[in-house]
Amino acid sequence: MEKMPKWADVVLIPIISLLLATILSAIVILAIGENPVEAVNLMVTGALGSTYGWGYTLYYATNFIFTGLAVAVAFHARLFNIGGEGQAMLGGLGVAIVCLSVPWPHWTIALLAACAASMIFGAAWAAIPAYLQAKRGSHIVITTIMFNFIAAAFLNYMLVNVMRPQGSQDPATARFPEAVHLPTFQSMFSSAENIVFRGAPANISFFVAILACIVVWALIWRTRLGYEIRAYGHSETGAVYAGISPVRITIIAMLISGALAGMMAINNVMGEAERLVLNSTEGAGFIGIAVALMGRSHPFGVFLAAILFGFLYQGGAELALWTSIPRELIVVIQALVILFTGALDNMVRMPLEKIFLSFRKGAE
Amino acid sequence: MTVPAIELKGISKAFGPVQANKDISISVAPGTIHGIIGENGAGKSTLMSILYGFYKADKGEIWINGSKTDIPDSQAAIASGIGMVFQHFKLVENFSVLENIVLGAEDGGLLAPSLAKARKELKELEEEYELFVDPDKRIDEIGVGMQQRVEILKALYRKAEILILDEPTGVLTPAEADQLFRILDRLRSEGKTIIVITHKLREIMENTDTVSVMRRGEMTATVKTAETNPQELAELMVGRKVLLQVDKVPAQPGKPVLEIEKLSVTDSAGVERVKGIDLTVRAGEIVGIAGVAGNGQSELLEVLGGMRPGQGSIRLNGEPLPLHGPGSDGQARRAQHIAHVPEDRQREGLIMDFYAWENVAFGYHRDPAYKRGLFMDNAALRADTEAKIEKFDVRPPNGWLTAKSFSGGNQQKIVVAREIERNPDLLLVGQPTRGVDIGAIEFIHKQIVALRDQGKAILLVSVELEEIFSLSDRIAVMFDGHIMGERLPAETDEKELGLLMAGVAGEAA
Structure with missing residues (x-):
């Protein structure tokens, strides 16, 4: 017998967690002498009050959808991929190489090639920790963290010593040619008299991210591979009984996870910066963990959670811009949301289960 | 008073x-x-x-x-x-x-x-x-x-x-x-x-x-x-009349289905669990392996089911089966018509968080019958589940419940239904009625005997002597990785088997 109805599990718990995080954040804002109502107001108008705000919110959300899906797929195989950050960095390298080395006739072909390259680079970066976990039992959490540092150092080297254009002082690649620039929301949705999303970085990658959600959903719940990944994630001994190879599933799940994390680069590198810079990922790989946790590893949940975190990112930036609330406090608020929705899940869940049980008893 | x-x-x-x-x-x-x-x-x-x-x-x-x-x-x-x-x-x-x-x-x-x-x-x-x-x-x-x-x-x-x-x-x-x-x-x-x-x-x-x-x-x-x-x-x-003894006609053993020769199994810690055993299971008979838990029976089943590697030789219908490396996993065994009801249904036989209908495909999820294009044919799978639930009287009869919401007996019925309905040449059964209520025990025993009567070979491992006695047509006793002896149920008693289980060799061991 299930302890609570499914809607309570997937809707009520995140909402209550979010409310608690908001209340605590409000108290913190009050404590530093600012008005929390005004702060919330600013965040909402800044992130959602204009197409410009939405353009940023959805841009961030796109990053988080990719990294959130990456973590979610690995979760289904009970693998904790903390290496989304490094895999996304390498994905960026793949995108930069593809965009700079081939004179693409049109952005559509370039996008397909960039997707492929980012997936291959991201997957390759995940492959080594995956192999070490599957064959040698080295814990994936440790190795993927390590690989984030190696990726950062490697990217640093590549940008400073290999890909930096002659004469430039900036550790970044040259700008990508005009032909590979992706259509932004501004160019997609504006008409001559009404310009929307002006200057915002949201671009066509957002729709690629939505497509990725659908593909991941079908993969996990509709294919035999997804069945095997989930079975292995629930019970390794069960998988062995059914003839599902733990080595194979570990490696495949991590390759898919790394590929998804790498794909983030089509948004931030190809769609926004249009060149590869240092620290282009800006911690999105780590936010992906929170997004996957909050989204219950379900693509639709990941999508919603990514929008929420996109809102927090953009709203937070607005807050820092217009008030004396320091930027660090935004990080505190984001941390509170992660804490309540991810780590303190049981704090909300257990009392709620009790309430539901007593209701049920009363109904009998 | x-x-x-x-x-x-x-x-x-x-x-x-x-x-x-x-x-x-x-x-x-x-x-x-x-x-x-x-x-x-x-x-x-x-x-x-x-x-x-x-x-x-x-x-x-x-x-x-x-x-x-x-x-x-x-x-x-x-x-x-x-x-x-x-x-x-x-x-x-x-x-x-x-x-x-x-x-x-x-x-x-x-x-x-x-x-x-x-x-x-x-x-x-x-x-x-x-x-x-x-x-x-x-x-x-x-x-x-x-x-x-x-x-x-x-x-x-x-x-x-x-x-x-x-x-x-x-x-x-x-x-x-x-x-x-x-x-x-x-x-x-x-x-x-x-x-x-x-x-x-x-x-x-x-x-x-x-x-x-x-x-x-x-x-x-x-x-x-x-x-x-x-x-x-x-x-x-x-709460109703039950048959304590399984009703069955004498076995009609046919040709050997499973032939085990000098099979050894070493576990991951390097301990030899099965030490060179020989055993034959014929068509139309149930061979029961008696023994105190931990004397190598589990490992024997696991090697046969493709869950761990072994050394020696096994033949199925005369064809040698690989014991390690490619072709020795659970998928390969299923392809050879070996079905396996594992000892631990909660950790092995079922995924407890999967729906009953998902569990009905477990191990057979690559069967073309459950495939439609790129995807699994969940509709076919659910129809199949409904038929199995009906035939095996799984209660509650609802394929949309997770395995963990069924009682032990009904969980086991799902596993047994999945394996027996494959119509295997050889059925491996480990502790079929552990943690199963008497009503379901009676039912599961009947199903196993029915499969035997269709001329299939069955290898049963159980630590319940009563179960071994009531189901087996031939009993082999394992102790410390060896088979201490084989007996016919009619010609032995619990006392003799108990001695064999404790490692005291009989005269004809």
């Missing part, structure tokens, strides 16, 4: 919507052995946990030696003279017997005086009850039977007058079980009161003075053991 040692009056306990104990009253006379029997989930363990202070009853009273007693925790239970021997022993493996007995009952900060005192008391207890154990041996150096004695001594050291034993014979050989009941008999003659929880009818009949039967949280009857019989007890447990 004497004052009862324990009297429970109207005990009720609910867990959420589940009423685990409903208005239960029993009275146990001092100096007797009282059996409590019931199916899994009947509420026996809950009742004993209330008595030992793990749970608090919603309603009801506990009277001990004529006075009303509150038992909020296990400390209070011990103080009231109640001792408990759990099914899974609560011993520290790398402590000595003496240290384990003192653990939690030390007299002060320094260990030496407590140990010295315990050593002296232990000696007295040993002499009084003939409970001999070497106090200086470490727990991991002594056998299971001995470990159980330590648990009993622990309780006696804490001045227990009332001893509760939960499924005490589950891990014992028949000989060890006999010894245990001799000890209990001795304790009874010294005036101790003993409650034994078990699902084995034979133990109840042979050793208890009175017996209480529980069904679905209620106490359905309390009777004098001398005035009842196993058939009646079984009916009281299940």
Whole structure:
């Protein structure tokens, strides 16, 4: 017998967690002498009050959808991929190489090639920790963290010593040619008299991210591979009984996870910066963990959670811009949301289960 | 009439919507052995946990030696003279017997005086009850039977007058079980009161003075053991007539299906678990492997089922099967028409968080019948599930429930349905009725015999001798990785098998 109805599990718990995080954040804002109502107001108008705000919110959300899906797929195989950050960095390298080395006739072909390259680079970066976990039992959490540092150092080297254009002082690649620039929301949705999303970085990658959600959903719940990944994630001994190879599933799940994390680069590198810079990922790989946790590893949940975190990112930036609330406090608020929705899940869940049980008893 | 040692009056306990104990009253006379029997989930363990202070009853009273007693925790239970021997022993493996007995009952900060005192008391207890154990041996150096004695001594050291034993014979050989009941008999003659929880009818009949039967949280009857019989007890447990003995015609063994030669299995720790065994299973016969748990039977099944590598040779219908490397995994075995009901349905046979219909494909999820284009054909799978639920009487008949929401017996029916309906040439069955209620046991046994009657080969591993006897057409006994001997059920008895299980070789081994 299930302890609570499914809607309570997937809707009520995140909402209550979010409310608690908001209340605590409000108290913190009050404590530093600012008005929390005004702060919330600013965040909402800044992130959602204009197409410009939405353009940023959805841009961030796109990053988080990719990294959130990456973590979610690995979760289904009970693998904790903390290496989304490094895999996304390498994905960026793949995108930069593809965009700079081939004179693409049109952005559509370039996008397909960039997707492929980012997936291959991201997957390759995940492959080594995956192999070490599957064959040698080295814990994936440790190795993927390590690989984030190696990726950062490697990217640093590549940008400073290999890909930096002659004469430039900036550790970044040259700008990508005009032909590979992706259509932004501004160019997609504006008409001559009404310009929307002006200057915002949201671009066509957002729709690629939505497509990725659908593909991941079908993969996990509709294919035999997804069945095997989930079975292995629930019970390794069960998988062995059914003839599902733990080595194979570990490696495949991590390759898919790394590929998804790498794909983030089509948004931030190809769609926004249009060149590869240092620290282009800006911690999105780590936010992906929170997004996957909050989204219950379900693509639709990941999508919603990514929008929420996109809102927090953009709203937070607005807050820092217009008030004396320091930027660090935004990080505190984001941390509170992660804490309540991810780590303190049981704090909300257990009392709620009790309430539901007593209701049920009363109904009998 | 004497004052009862324990009297429970109207005990009720609910867990959420589940009423685990409903208005239960029993009275146990001092100096007797009282059996409590019931199916899994009947509420026996809950009742004993209330008595030992793990749970608090919603309603009801506990009277001990004529006075009303509150038992909020296990400390209070011990103080009231109640001792408990759990099914899974609560011993520290790398402590000595003496240290384990003192653990939690030390007299002060320094260990030496407590140990010295315990050593002296232990000696007295040993002499009084003939409970001999070497106090200086470490727990991991002594056998299971001995470990159980330590648990009993622990309780006696804490001045227990009332001893509760939960499924005490589950891990014992028949000989060890006999010894245990001799000890209990001795304790009874010294005036101790003993409650034994078990699902084995034979133990109840042979050793208890009175017996209480529980069904679905209620106490359905309390009777004098001398005035009842196993058939009646079984009916009281299940609530309807049951066949205790499997009805089957003599086997008609055909050609050999499974031929095992010099099979050895080494586990991941490098310990040799199966040591070069030979065994043949023919079409149309059930070969039962008897043995105390942990003597290599599990590993034998796992190698045959493709779950671990082995050395030696096995042939199926004359064709050699690889024992390691490619072609030796569970998928390959299924392709060779070997079906496998694994020993542990919760960790192996089912994914507990999957729906029943997803579990019906488990292991066969790559079957083309469940495939449509790139995807799994979930509609076909659900239709198949519905048919299997119907045929195997799985309750509740709902494929959209997760495996963990079914009772043990119904979970096992799902596994058995999945494997038997594949119409395999060879069926491997491990502990088919462990944790399964009597009603479902009867059903599962019938299905296995029916498969045999279709001319299929069946290899059965069970630690329940009764099950081995009632199902097998031929019995092989395993001890320490060897097959000690093969017997025909009609030509042997529990005593002889018990000796073989304990490693005493028979004349024709």
